[in-house]
Amino acid sequence: MFVKQYTAEGRELLRSGETPWNVYPRPQMRRSSFLNLNGTWEFCVRKMPHLPEMYDKEILVPFCPESLLSGLDIEVKPGSNLFYRTHFTLPEGFQKDRVLLHVGAADQKAEIYVNGRHMCSHTGGYEAFTADITDGLLEEENELVIRVFDNLKDLTLPYGKQTLNRGGMWYTPVSGIWQTVWLESVPTDYITGLNICCEGTTVRITAENTNTGVITVHTPHGAEIYPLDHGQAVVAPKNPRLWSPEDPYLYEFTVETDSDRVDSYFALRTLDIHNVDGIPRLCLNGKPYFFHGLLDQGYWSDGLFTPAAPECYERDILMAKEMGFNTLRKHIKVEAEAFYYACDRLGMIVFQDMVNNGDYAYIRDTVLPTFGKQRSNDVNMHKDTATRRAFISGMEATVRQLRNHPSIVYWTIFNEGWGQFDSDSVCRLLRTLDNTRFIDSTSGWFRRNETDVDSRHIYFGPWGQLRASDKPLVLSEFGGHCYAVEDHIFNPEKSYGYKNCKSPEELQVSLNEVYRIRIIPAIKKGLCAAILTQISDVEDEINGLVTYDREVLKVDPVRMRAISRQLNAALFPKEQEAFL
Numbered sequence: 001m002f003v004k005q006y007t008a009e010g011r012e013l014l015r016s017g018e019t020p021w022n023v024y025p026r027p028q029m030r031r032s033s034f035l036n037l038n039g040t041w042e043f044c045v046r047k048m049p050h051l052p053e054m055y056d057k058e059i060l061v062p063f064c065p066e067s068l069l070s071g072l073d074i075e076v077k078p079g080s081n082l083f084y085r086t087h088f089t090l091p092e093g094f095q096k097d098r099v100l101l102h103v104g105a106a107d108q109k110a111e112i113y114v115n116g117r118h119m120c121s122h123t124g125g126y127e128a129f130t131a132d133i134t135d136g137l138l139e140e141e142n143e144l145v146i147r148v149f150d151n152l153k154d155l156t157l158p159y160g161k162q163t164l165n166r167g168g169m170w171y172t173p174v175s176g177i178w179q180t181v182w183l184e185s186v187p188t189d190y191i192t193g194l195n196i197c198c199e200g201t202t203v204r205i206t207a208e209n210t211n212t213g214v215i216t217v218h219t220p221h222g223a224e225i226y227p228l229d230h231g232q233a234v235v236a237p238k239n240p241r242l243w244s245p246e247d248p249y250l251y252e253f254t255v256e257t258d259s260d261r262v263d264s265y266f267a268l269r270t271l272d273i274h275n276v277d278g279i280p281r282l283c284l285n286g287k288p289y290f291f292h293g294l295l296d297q298g299y300w301s302d303g304l305f306t307p308a309a310p311e312c313y314e315r316d317i318l319m320a321k322e323m324g325f326n327t328l329r330k331h332i333k334v335e336a337e338a339f340y341y342a343c344d345r346l347g348m349i350v351f352q353d354m355v356n357n358g359d360y361a362y363i364r365d366t367v368l369p370t371f372g373k374q375r376s377n378d379v380n381m382h383k384d385t386a387t388r389r390a391f392i393s394g395m396e397a398t399v400r401q402l403r404n405h406p407s408i409v410y411w412t413i414f415n416e417g418w419g420q421f422d423s424d425s426v427c428r429l430l431r432t433l434d435n436t437r438f439i440d441s442t443s444g445w446f447r448r449n450e451t452d453v454d455s456r457h458i459y460f461g462p463w464g465q466l467r468a469s470d471k472p473l474v475l476s477e478f479g480g481h482c483y484a485v486e487d488h489i490f491n492p493e494k495s496y497g498y499k500n501c502k503s504p505e506e507l508q509v510s511l512n513e514v515y516r517i518r519i520i521p522a523i524k525k526g527l528c529a530a531i532l533t534q535i536s537d538v539e540d541e542i543n544g545l546v547t548y549d550r551e552v553l554k555v556d557p558v559r560m561r562a563i564s565r566q567l568n569a570a571l572f573p574k575e576q577e578a579f580l
Contacts, residue, residue, distance in 0.1 A: 001492075001493075002490055002491055002539075003489060003490055003491075003492065004068050004073070004301065004302070004490070005301045005302065005488070005490075005548070005549040005551075006068060006069075006301070006302045006308075006549065007300060007301060007302050007303075007307070007308055007312065007549050007550050007551075008550070008551070009307065009308035009309045009311060009312050009315075010068070010069055010300075010301075010302035010303065010308035012308070012309075013069070013308045013309060014069075019036055019038050019039050020038050020039070020060065020061075020062065020063070020069075020308070020309070021036070021038050021062055021179075021180045021306075021309065021310065022036050022038065023310055023338065025102070025104055025179070025180040025182055025336065025337065025338070026102075026128075026337060027265075027337055027338065027341040028194065028196070028264050028265065028337065028341070028404050028405070029191075029193070029194050029262050029263075029264055030262060030263040030264065031184055031186070031261070031262055031263075032261075033094060033096070033183075033184045033185040033186070034182060034183075034184055035088070035090070035091065035094065035182060035183040035184070036180065036181075036182050037061070037086060037088060037144070037181040037182055037183065038061050038062055038180055038181060038182075039060070039061060039086075040058050040059070040060055040061075040071075041058065041059055041060075041061050041084045041085060041086040042055035042057075042058060042084070042085040042086070043055060043057045043058060043059035043065070043072075043082070043083065043084055043085075044056050044057055044082075044083050045057075045065075045074075045076060045077075045080050045081070045082055045083075046080070046081045046083060047079075047080065047081065048081065049081050049147065049149065051083070051113065051116075051145060051147070052083055055083065055085055057072060058071065059071060059072055059084065061084065061086075061177055061181060062104065062177055062178055062179050062180050062181065062306055063178065063303050063304075063306050064107075064174045064175055064176055064177070064178045064303075064304055064305060064306065065082065065175060065176055066172055066173065066174060066175060066304060067174075067302060067303050067304045067305075067306070068301075068302040068303070069302045069303045069306070069308060076150065076173070076175040076176070078150070078151045078152045078153040078154075078164060079149075079150075079151045079153065080149070080150060080151075080175070081147055081148070081149050082147070082148045082149075082150065082175060082176040083145065083146075083147050084145065084146045084147075084148070084176070084177060085143065085144070085145045086143075086144050087141050087142065087143055087144070088141070088142055088144060088183075089140060089141050089142065090137070090142075090183075094183075094185055095134075095137075095185050096185045096186065096187050097134075097185070097186065097187050097188040098132055098134045098185065098186050098187070098188060098190070099132070099133055099134045099137060099183055099184075099185050099186075100130050100131070100132055100133070100183065100184050100185075100186060101114075101119070101130065101131045101132075101133045101144070101181070101182075101183055102128060102129075102130050102180075102181070102182050102183070102184065103122070103128065103129055103130075103146070103177065103179070103181050104128050104178075104179020104180045104181070104336055104337075105125060105126055105127060105128060105177075105178055105179040105334075105336075106122070106125065106146065106148045106176060106177045106178070106179075107125030107126070107148070107150055107174055107175060107176065107178060108123065108124070108125040108148070108149065108150050108151070108157050108159075109121070109122070109123045109148065109149040109150075110122045110123075110129070110146060110147065110148045110149075110177075111146070111147045112131045112133070112144075112145075112146055113143075113144070113145040113146075113147070114133045114136035114137065114142060114143070114144055114145075115136050115137070115138055115142055115143050116143070117135075117136040119131045119132075119133050119136055123157070124157065124158070124393065124394060124397055125150075125157065125158065125159070125174075126158060126160075126333070126334040126355050126394065126397075126398070127334065127394075127397040127398065127401050128179070128337075128401060146177065146181070148175070148176045148177065150173075150175040150176065152164055152173050155357055155358055155359055155387070156357060156384075156386050156387050156390050157357055157390050157394075158354075158355035158356060158357045158390065158391065158394040159173075159355070159356070159357060160332045160333050160355045160356065161297065161299075161331075161332055161333070162174060166539065166540075167494070167496075167539075167540055168496045168540055168541075169496060169541060171297075171299060171304075171538060171539050172304060172539065174304050174305045178304075178305045178306045179306065179336050180336070186260065187259040187260050188259070189209070189210070189257070189258075189259050189260070190209065190259065190260045191207050191208065191209060191210055191255060191257065191260050191262050192208045192209040193208040193209075194206065194207060194208070194255070194262070194264055194404060195208065195403070195404070196264070196266045196403075196404040197403075197436060198266065198267065198268060198269060198406060198436060199436070200268070200270045201236065201237075201240040201242075201268055201270075202234055202235060202236040202268075203234070203235045203236075203266045203268065204232065204233075204234050204235075205226075205232065205233050205234075205235055205253075205255070205266070206231055206232050207228060207231050207232075207255050207257070207262075208231065209231075210228065210231050210257050210260070211228065211230055211231050212227075212228055212257065212258075213227075213228040213231075213255060213256055213257035213258070214226070214227055214228065214255075214256050215227075215228065215233050215235065215253055215254070215255050216253060216254045216256070217235055217237060217251055217252075217253040218251065218252045218253065218254075219237050219238065219239075219251060220239075220241075221238055221239065224237060224238070228255075228257075235253070235266070237251060237268070240268050241268065242267075242268050242269050242270070242285045243267035243268060243269040243344075243347075243406050244269065244284060244285060244347065245321070245326040245347040245348060245349055246347065247347070248267070248344065248345055248346060248347030248407075249267065249268075250265045250266070250267050250344060250345055250406075251265060251266050251267065251268070252264075252265050253265065253266065264404075265344070266404070266406065267344065267406035269284065269285055269406055269409075270283075270284070270285050270286055271283070271284065271409055271436065271437060271438060272286065273438075273452065273472055274288070276288055279468050279525075279526040280468060280470070280471055280472045280526070281472060281526075281528055282438060282453070282472045282474075282528040282529065284409070288528075288571060288572075289528075289571075290523065290527075290528065290529065290530075290567050290568060290570075290571045291326065291327040291349060291351070291410075291474075291528065291529035291530075291531075292324065292325050292326050292327060292529075292530065292564055292567050293325060293326070293327030293328060293329055293349070293351065293529065293530065293531040293532065294320055294325050294327070294328055294329070294531065294532050294533075294534060294535040294545070295328075295329050295331050295477060295531050295532065295533045295534035295535065296316070296328040296329060296330050296331060296534065296535045296536075297331050297332075297333065297534060297535075297536070297538050298330060298331070298333040298335055298339075299536075299538045299539070299548075300312065300548075300550075301490065301548040301549040301550075302549075305333070306336075310336075310338040310339075310342070312550070313335075313338055313339045313342045314342050314346065315550065316535060316536070316550070317342055317343060317346050317348045318346065319535075319546065319553065320348065320535060321346070321347070321348065322557045322561075323545070323555070323557050323560035323561060323564075324557075324560050324561040324562075324563060324564025324565070325560075325564070326347075326348065326349055326564075327348070327349040327350070327351060327529065327531070328343070328348055328349070328350055328351070328535065329350075329351040329353065329412070329476065329477075329531045330350055330351065330352050330353060331353050331415075331534075332353045332354075332355055332356055332415060333353070333355060334352075334355060334398055334401070334402070337401075337402075337405075340402060340405040340407060340408065341405070343405070343407035343408075344405055344406055344407045347407075348407060349407055349409055349410075350405070350407045350408045350409070350410075351409070351410040351412060351440075351476070351529075351531065352398070352402060352408050352410065352411055352412065353412040353415060353443075354391070354394065354395045354398055354411070354412065354413050354414075355394055355398070356391075356414070356415060356418040356419045357387055357390055357391050357394070357419050358382045358384070358387045358391070358418065358419030358421075359382070359419075360418050360419075364417070365416055365417040365418055366416060369416070369417065369444070369445040369446065370457075370459075370460065374445060374446060374447075375417075375446050377448075378417075378420050378421060378422060378423055378442075378446055378448060379421070379422045381417070381420050381421045381422075381446075382419055382420065382421040383421070387419070388421055391419060391421075391426075392426070392429065395413070395426070395429075395430065395433075396433060399411070399430070399433045399434050400433075403433075403434055408437065409437055409438060410437060410438040410439075410440060411430060411434070411437055411438070411439050411440065412440045412443045412455075412476070413426055413427060413430060413439065413440065413441045413442070413443075414426075414441065414442050414443065414446075415443045415444060416443065416444040416445065416457065417442075417444070417445065417446050420442065420446055423441040423442050423446070423448045423450065423451070424441070424448045424449055424450040425450075426441070427439055427441040427450035427451060428450055438452045438453060439451060439452045439453075440452065440453050440455045440474065440476065442455060443455045443457070443476045443477070444456070444457040444476065444477065445457065451471065452471065452472070453471050453472050453473070453474045453528075454468070454469050454470075454471045454472065454473050454474065455474045455476045456473070456474070456475055456476065457475075457476060457477040457478070458475060458477075458478050459477070459478060459479070459480050459498045459533075460498070463518050463522075466518070466522035466525060466527055467522070467525045467526060468525060468526020468527075469526075472526070472528045473522075473525075473526045473527050473528055474527075474528055474529040474530075474531075475519070475522075475527060475529065475530040475531065476529070476531050477531055477533055478514070478518075478519075478530060478531070478532060478533065479498070479511075479514065479532040479533045479534075479543065480497045480498030480499060480533045480534075480543045481497070481498070481499045481501060481507055481510045481511055481514070481543055482495060482496075482497030482498070482499060482500050482501060482507075482542045482543045483500075483501045483502075483503070483504065483506070483507040483542065483554050484542045485542075485547050485552045485554060488537075488547035488548065488549055488551055488552050489537075489542065489547075490537070490539045490540065490548055491539065491540045494540055495540055495541075495542045496540040496541045496542070496543075497541060497542055497543035498543070504554055504555065504556075507554055507555060508555050508556055508559055511532075511555065511560075511563070512559065512563065515563045515566070515567070516566075519567070520566055520567060520570045521570075523567065523570040523571055524570060524573070530567075532545075536548060536550065545560075
């Protein structure tokens with residue numbers, strides 16, 4: 001019997017009855033027009049794809065039907081069609097020329113109908129998509145129907161940690177709409193997107209679908225004006241202020257054309273690999289930086305993929321910072337942009353994973369490589385053409401959607417061999433999409449040649465392999481230390497993790513020891529980053545530093561901050577000696 005619990009934010013949302021997620025959903029490209037369509041929709045699940053005449057349920061959008069917050073908490077069988085229906089009337093003066101419907105994410109395949117007219121189709125459960133619905137609108141009330149098809153038995157499309165038979169490190173599947181649905185009005189000639197490319201102390205900004213216009217950058221020293229030339233401008237603020245977790249400074253700017261205006265922001269920072277005393281180091285803003293991180297699965301006890309409110313992201317980020325962490329590895333999931341915006345402005349580095357697809361085999365992909373059985377070549381792994389194409393499509397969509405966020409410094413392509421294929425070629429493709437960030441082609445094992453880092457996972461050993469080679473050394477997963485907090489456990493009958501502790505004190509001592517004995521000594525041998533599993537419990541997994549419902553922090557923030565100081569002292573021992 002699973003114990004499903006609400007977060008404090010979830011309880012408040014239900015108590016207030018307010019529209020969920022009633023915030024602007026695209027913080028890096030803001031317009032004045034915004035109509036949120038979240039809330040209670042009619043809902044039904046059908047085997048057949050044709051539009052239904054009757055809807056027998058209600059659902060709270062944007063929460064998936066498997067979640068508590070949706071109001072349903074039901075199992076959706078694979079191969080089902082999920083139908084959502086709502087009605088809306090545009091506010092007076094809302095429509096300029098065109099009206100766009102945006103869906104933050106819907107898993108896996110979606111179709112949009114306005115007043116019975118098919119407007120668009122989309123495949124991919126982790127990225128936003130847009131439909132121009134202007135030609136289907138009526139002057140008065142409009143009917144919007146969204147059909148979502150989900151089939152987790154077919155592993156072609158990216159699916160992440162979802163599984164039909166949840167348990168252990170695999171979680172309850174998520175079906176249908178799980179991010180905000182909203183409308184905006186735009187002129188006929190409108191800016192379709194922004195590409196913000198940080199190049200050290202300058203930023204190249206491209207306004208898509210326009211040639212001329214003006215960028216106004218707001219700095220502490222006043223406004224700086226840059227004209228667009230063929231839609232581009234190179235922005236070089238005077239007295240540049242670099243972004244870091246310690247000083248997450250953001251520059252606000254506006255792009256204006258003859259017909260359109262959008263507001264956005266950027267940050268300045270540099271990412272390099274330098275040889276320091278014979279050891280390759282990951283550097284932020286020209287200086288070696290230790291990326292002290294937590295694995296972040298992005299699951300919530302009441303909303304699964306979707307927290308009750310954007311403030312939940314802030315709560316997790318600030319909790320991690322209070323414990324001295326500066327990095328979150330977003331694990332095999334793409335979040336709503338509100339998460340990355342919070343990381344940008346609060347100062348939290350993100351290692352962003354791509355979302356895996358293809359089959360997973362426990363012996364092949366976990367047991368054998370854990371004990372040193374490595375593949376010499378991955379060119380022929382996961383040879384299915386459609387599955388490979390779907391992964392590439394998902395990777396391209398992830399980069400397009402997230403590339404403007406300065407908090408993201410690191411892309412992870414494949415994790416522990418799940419769906420891995422020809423990683424050298426995939427890495428080269430990713431570099432054509434974004435060559436400004438670190439790339440980890442194979443997190444854990446099965447490393448090939450094309451990668452920026454030597455990425456290891458160690459839960460049981462051998463710890464002796466934590467020594468730099470020709471590339472910066474990253475411990476992209478370790479830990480898994482468990483403590484079950486009574487009355488805050490999802491599955492009282494079965495838990496999952498790697499080292500069980502019987503009390504908060506035992507957990508804290510266990511963490512102190514692994515950092516003191518394993519991590520800190522490895523820094524002088526070349527270790528550049530260490531990602532502890534994990535920020536929160538997730539269903540059966542009780543190896544989080546906070547419980548699944550985010551109610552109980554299991555560790556002492558003061559003692560965790562002490563670990564952070566020791567990590568920095570190990571990276572800069574000469575500076576520490578001078579300080580002392």
